[in-house]
Amino acid sequence: MNEQEQDDTLIVVYISESNEDEVQQIVEKIEIRFQQQLNKGLIDIIAPAANYYSDMDMSWQSKQNLDLAYLMAYAHAKGVFYVQLVDDIMTRRQFITSMKRFALIKSALANPFHPSRNVLDFCEAGFIEKLFKATELPYLITYLQLYYNDMSALDVLTHLIEAKMCRQVKKDKLQCQHLKAKLWQRFNSNLFYHIENISLEDKLKLQLGGKD
Secondary structure, X not given: OOHHHHHOOOEEEEOOOOOHHHHXXXXXXXXXXOHHHHHOXXXXXXOOOOOOOOOOOOOHHHHHHHHHHHHHHHHOOOOOEEEEOOOOEEEOOOHHHHHHHHHHHHHHHOOOOOOOOOEEEXXXXXXXOEEEEHHHHHHHHHHHHHOOOOOOHXXXXXXXXXXXXXXXXXXXXXXXXXHHHHHEEEOOOOOEEEOOOOOHHHHHHXXXXXXX
């Protein structure tokens, strides 16, 4: 991220742990490694209260939905756009600029008479790397809370879009897909690379090495 991108961005780090000691350990690591970014307001760190999860034996999918709802509820009033990311990715240079430009173009071209619940997709896999207008997040938060035990986050999002766009043509799957495509639009190149089973230190070495 260049200086302009950092000035335009807030990174919210959500620590999805219920054990307070584990949360504190992660916070301390972030504070040591990214003290400058924390001081300038680029990074916020949040974690749910220990009693946030109603059932500690719930599935990872149910927990993920509750985590997403919590994170979105915190973030939705803090910016114009919201992007869901994970911690095992590398990014292209100026990825913020590319995403913002794509979002602004799609907003400018949108039909004002169509519902505004757009999804801009930067990754076809799962719920990650999807961009929303921050003002639209309360609808998605409500659906995540309603169906957190019944669907994956991606299925919840799909259900929300279909409920809005396909009510009149629900028996016509082809027409429904056509209507969904108007709201759910994909970026045509990769801005992110997924790197699993690699430490934070090794990620930073790759980034400093100039991966583009």
